Ligand code: HEM
């Protein structure tokens with residue numbers, strides 16, 4: 001057989017790269033499940049009316065999904081150990097809300113919509129319903145048949161991370177330092193357990209003393225590991241740019257948060273986001289879409305039940 005021509009090689013290469021980067025599309029379910037967005041929105045509205053924090057929890061669930069094998073709903077699988085990996089166990093919340101949305105979506109459009117896309121839409125609606133921006137979510141992800149505890153442990157950043165570690169963990173996912181700093185603004189909503197910030201409030205020096213004293217009141221040196229504190233001290237149920245203003249006065253809750261404004265490469269951007277909500281919102285949206293593209297084009301299935309692989 002003759003050696004392949006240059007044209008044949010180029011064609012093979014472009015087909016391969018197409019397979020590896022299938023394009024998501026905001027119109028993906030326009031004809032196969034036209035009410036999808038309304039169904040997700042209604043369930044998210046109800047969940048947030050019950051408990052505003054749920055908007056934050058679903059935003060975080062999406063992040064923790066995307067950083068492990070791509071945005072493939074691997075985190076939702078009960079088997080495989082990803083759910084019980086260090087960064088997720090007793091920490092990630094919102095699985096029941098996804099179950100409810102999936103049940104409603106299956107009733108309207110059986111076997112059509114991936115769990116991974118439901119998570120992406122729920123994260124967008126959680127953000128928006130708490131006062132954040134909205135955007136069109138590119139869709140067409142597929143659900144994995146595997147989960148990974150070890151990748152969850154390796155890829156998800158700990159709250160003790162240095163700036164260098166944060167930049168490198170996001171970099172490995174194809175996200176820039178700017179994306180990382182914008183996405184960290186998600187910590188304007190939600191709550192954290194004492195165990196995740198104890199080291200900072202008793203040990204760090206780049207912390208506002210009155211803020212440290214305040215947090216110590218409900219997070220003792222030992223015990224109370226599960227006691228909650230808001231990550232944004234004034235408006236934890238409102239998606240705004242207060243996360244960055246807090247950093248300016250050394251009131252970041254996690255060591256990793258304060259690393260973004262501690263004399264390093266992200267200081268100028270933190271100042272910019274603290275003074276410009278619109279700049280923050282537009283960078284946040286761009287970074288969410290970029291994060292949502294991790295693993296796009298991965299093979300997989302449309303799970304019937306988000307917790308288990310189809311039999
Ligand atoms: C930059 C590195 C990051 C680190 C080190 C980090 C770490 C953490 C930790 C330790 C918690 C508290 C968990 C607990 O108490 O169980 C938390 C909560 C949260 N994180 Fe992050 N995170 C990071 C980035 C992100 C990103 C990129 C997003 C989303 C775009 C995000 C969204 C959230 C939200 C919304 C919560 C509150 C969840 C709730 O109240 O249920 N985080 N994060």
Ligand SMILES: *[C@@H]1O[C@H](CO)[C@@H](O)[C@H](O)[C@H]1NC(C)=O
Nearest residue numbers: 208209210211248249250251
């Ligand atoms: C510490 O926080 C308080 C508010 O809690 C603020 O008024 C003060 O300016 C902060 N101090 C510093 C050094 O940023």
